[in-house]
Amino acid sequence: MIISNVYYNALIFGVATLTFVESTSMRTKYLTDKPQSSSGDSQYDVEARFALEKMAQEFYFGARDNSSEEWQRGTGRFINKERLDIAEESKNLMPIVVWQEKADEKTKMDEEESNMAEDKPKIVKEKNKMVEDKPKMNEEKPSMAERKSKIAKDKSKTAKEKMKMVKEKPKTVKGVNLKSPAMWQEEAMRFLAEEEPKMAEEKPKIVKGVNLKSPEMWQEEAMRFLAEEEPKMAEEANLKALAAWNYAARMTKKNKDKMDAANARSSTYERVQHERVNLFPRSIMSDPDLRRKLKKMSSLGISAIPDEQLLRFNDILVEMQDIYVSGKGCSYTEPTQYLNGVLASSQNPEELKHAWLEWHRVSGQRMRSLYAEYVELSNMGARLNNYTDASAQWLSLYESPEVQDIPKEVARLWKQLRPLYLQLHAYVRRKLYLKYGVSIVDPRRGIPAHLLGNMWGQIWDNLLNISQPFPDTPSPKVTEALKQQGFTSRKMFQVAEEFFVSLNLSAMPPLFWRNSILEKPTKRRRVNCHSSAWDFMDRKDFRILQCSDVSLRSFLTAHHEMGHIENFVLYKDQPPTYREGANPGFDEAIGDVITLSVMSPKHLKKIGLLSDDEHVESYESNINHLFSVALRKLTLLPFAYVIDLWRWAVFQGSVTPRNYNCHWWYLREKYQGVVPPEKRSEEQFDPGSKFHVAANVPYIRYFISAILEFQMHRHMCKVVGEYDPNDTRKPLHSCDIYQKQQAGTLLRRVMSMGSSQPWPEALKVITGSRCMDASALREYLLPLEHWLTVENEKTGELIGWEHTGEDRATSGGSGMTVAFIIFAVATFLHLWESQCWQLLTAAWSALRPNESVSPSLRHLVHTVEVQMLDRLTGSKNCSHLVMDQDAIN
Ligand SMILES: [Zn+2]
Known part of the structure; x- marks a missing residue:
């Protein structure tokens, strides 16, 4: 080779x-x-100067402990050799030069002092006094108001003393010849001992004055800064959210222009704020809350990229979402709803396949080139924020010490759940091949994606009618009950609100009912119907946008979205920086944890959506219920994992436009056990057929949320006495926290925290543990898992799946073709040398697929080719032969 x-x-x-x-x-x-600032200095010069100041400052103090004694030593001995190196680099930057000159003088004085020390006990005394006085200053820590007046007083005092000095000056001048150099030095020492503390007192006003402030002064300065800035942050966020809402609610050109303007304005504001925030030396501050706030504000997000690119980035996002929302397939006017409807209800495999292919053609495929550009700009933004790439920036929301901690954590959690998923997968696949035949569903392979009752194969509850474990045992018909009882969209939201109120949580504020859009507007207008909850950051305006219909699905989504509103309401009194969940998974979990109770037959009876005649508590009804929960909740986990695994790899560059689709199907098959209905190519872009990919919304939060949801549920149920692990009459799955105010208190506590504490602390409050743990989900579904295992054994199902054995997606593009040709030539020359004619023939066959060559030979050549391509692209290829089950985790 x-x-x-x-x-x-x-x-x-x-x-x-x-x-x-x-x-x-x-x-x-x-x-x-970079734009030029009006002062004549280029913007970059100013930024570079700040950056150097900051660098120098962090260099001296950043790694040290925060004690003020350490800091005093640092300030006292300002320049050393390493510092000179930095100062040297910045000789054109005035503040550093002045700083260096001052420090040079002081170093010189220090040297002379040590010579004088023995002869001048008086100076030593003075110096001791200085040292004694300094800690006193630090101990005092007066309040802000006190300090302000003190500063004002000292200012006038300093002015008076300066006048006094001016008056005394002639005397001093006259006395020149009478003083020895040593006496002058002594005089100067006394002067400095008096003046320095006053100078330092006055410094906090000057943000750019890097070096003469104590940590306490920096903290005060930072507190003043935040007190000024927080209302502005909320106001900016409000304007931005209003413009975004207007566009989502009425997608017109005019509203888009307004939204663009609001985004531009917000970016300008964020940049200025970011510059100021990063002047503060966080590491020397002892107040952890202050450090946390400043750290959260220190990342600029996508606004870090230059204006032109930022505008392009926003345009791309709008364009991709436009494609998603309004792409038209065939003659359908509402592709999203129509095609999703087909996927949900049809049982005709040809129709299902057509709908699946159409949707992927009109959505993802049309945004393929936009996506590559989006990735480039996202990474540019991340790098300007000092992240390696956009995946690191996304993962930074979880505040883990290492970027890879959360992916590792998710892999661990998935490993916990996978055995249960494999049982469910095998059981559902059996039901599908029984229905559609083994020519369409191979009993040993992944399930074709178009047969799962959902466009993305993420929730399988539409398969209930063909896969119910005990079909003769009736299951709750909630959608029918809602319709029969004349529910409207509004009524569904009112019932959801009542659940939260029963836990002593917040009712929806008046503006919520006035401003929300709870069903699709009847007027012909384009609306972004993807359900969403909105916080307008003014502490009173919170809204939901949801195109609900009257169904169990919409009813549960209403609880989910309202969970977001509860969060917004409960953390509204936190500073803007903390108005978000402890991590993004928490925000999602609150509403979902409620749905675990809402879906239970026990609760449906309580709220009159199920009668005793319709549902009798039994083993069979229990298994049916748990099966429906598994089809809604468990199936989402591998999908959520795949979406972000794919995006992390794309951002990191190990997956490129050359193998976007190929890698997508590799992951979907590997984790979900799902395959496309027909061979895909790199002309298509199937990840883009999912809203969150088009809309730049990270997805791993839904994985984490599902784990948290069951963990929270288990803990709350234990606290309210609805669940007892040692009592078989109180299993986890039959717990309903409705009207249990103790559970509400726990939820209130965790939501009110916002993101003011690292998420493990919030997790401790609501689950009693600082670790994420999938065992609660496993425990909830345990009776079902036992039933599935026995059932799959009975029918001899393969647990897991073999790889399809042929490429479901091929890597394409001209680059790949060139690589392929080069590979072929290289292989030819190599094989010529080693005279492996048989392999050569096979390689040639792989280049020109020929039915007369045996499949095993084609595979052999193909495997070699794949390994070669892997080396070229640095990523996995689709054409591994058989899934290596051990390697999956
Ligand atoms: Zn949500």
């Missing part, structure tokens, strides 16, 4: 060179594109 190694190395060198050139030109472009 010498030839291919040479080729491989040359390719890597080429790619590295291109990357370097590209990144250099990007940086150059960024620097030249």
Whole structure:
């Protein structure tokens, strides 16, 4: 393989060179594109100066402990060799030069002092006094108001003393010849001992004055800054949210322009604020809350990229969502609803396949090139925020010490759940091949995606009618009950509100009912119907946008979205920085934890949606109920995992436009056991057929939320006495927390915290543990898992799936073709040398697929090719032969 190694190395060198050139030109472009400030200094100069000041400052104090004694030592001995290096670099930057000169003088004085020390006990005394006085200053820590007046007083005092000095000056001048150099130094020491503390007192006003402030002064300065800034932050967020809402509720050109303007304004504000926030040396501050707030504000998000690119980024997002919302397939006018409806209700495999293919054609496929550009700009923004790429920036929301901690954590949790998922998968696949035949559903392979009752195969509850474990035992017909009882969208939301109120949580504020859109507007207008909850950051306006119909699905979504509103209401008194869940999974989990109670037959009876005649408590009814929960909740987990696994890899660059779709199907098959209805190619872009991909919304939160939801449920049920692990009459799945105010108190506590504490602390409050744990979900579904295991054993199902054995998606594009040809030539030369004719024939067959060559030979060649392509693209390819079950986790 010498030839291919040479080729491989040359390719890597080429790619590295291109990357370097590209990144250099990007940086150059960024620097030249930066706007000029009005003062004449280029914006970049100002930024560079601040950056250097900050760098120097963090260099000295950043790694140290926060004690003021340490800091005093730092300020006292300002310059050392390493510092000079930094100062040298910045010789054109005035503040550093002045700073250096001052420090030089002080170093010189220090040296002379040590010579004088023995002869001058008086000076030593003075110095001791200074040292004694300094800790006293730090101990005092007066309140802000006190300090302000003190500063004002000292200011006038300093002015008076300066006048006094001016008056005394002639005397001093006259006395010149009478004093020895040592006496002058003594005089100067006394002067400095008096003046320095006053100078330092006055400093906090000057934000850019880096070096003369104590940690306490920095803290005060930061507190003043936040007190000024927080109302502005809320106001900016309010304007931005209003413009975004208006566009979502009425998607017109005019509203889009207004939204663009609001986004631009908000970005400008964020940039200015970001610059100021990053002047504060967080590491020397002892107040952990202050450090936390400043840290949260220190990342600029996508606003970090230059204006032109930012505008483009926002346009791309709007365009991708436009495609998603309004793409038209065939003659359908409402593709999203119509095609999703077909997926949900049809049992004709041809019709299902058509609807699936149509949707993927009119959504994802049309945004393929936009997505590549979006990835580039996202990564640019992340790098300007000091992240390696956008995946690291997304994961930073979880505040873990290492970027990879959350992916590892998710992998661990998935490992906990996978055995249960495999049982469910095998059982459902059996029901599907019994229905559609083994020619459509292979009993040993992944399930075709179009047969799962959902466009994305993420929730399988539409398969209930063909897969119910005990079909003769009736299950609650909630949708019918809602319709029969004349429920409207509004009524469903009122019932959801009543649940929260029964826990002593908040009722929806008046503006909620006035401003929300709870069903699709009847007038012909374009609305973004993806359900969403909105916080307008003014502490009173909270809304839901949901195109509800009267159904169990909409009823449960109403609880989910209202869970968001409860969050907004309960953390509204936190500063804007903390008005979000402890981590993004918490926000999602609150409403969902309520749905676990709402879905229970026990609760449905309580609220009159199920009668005793319709439902009798039994083993069979229990298994049926748990099966419906599993089809709604468990099936989402591998899908949620796949979406972000794919995006992390894309952002990290291990998956490129050349193998976007290929990698997507590789992951979907690997984790979900789902395959596309027909072979896909790189012309398509199937990830884009999912809203959250088009709309730039991270998805791993839904995975984490599902784990938290069951964990929270278990803990609350235990606290309210509805569940007892040692009492078989009180299993976890039959718990209903309705009207249990103790549970409400726990929820209130965790929601009120917002993100003011690291999420493990919030988790402790609501689950009693600081660790995420999937065992609660497993425990909830345990009776079902036992039943599924026995059932699958009875019918001899394969637990898991074999790989399809042929490419379900092929990597395409001209780049891949060139690589392929080079590979073929390399293989040819190599094989010529080693005279492996048989392999050569097979390789040729792989290049020109020929039915006369046996499949095993084609596979062999294909495997070699895949390994080669893996090396070229740095990622997995779709054409692994058989799933390595051990490698999955
Ligand atoms: Zn949500």
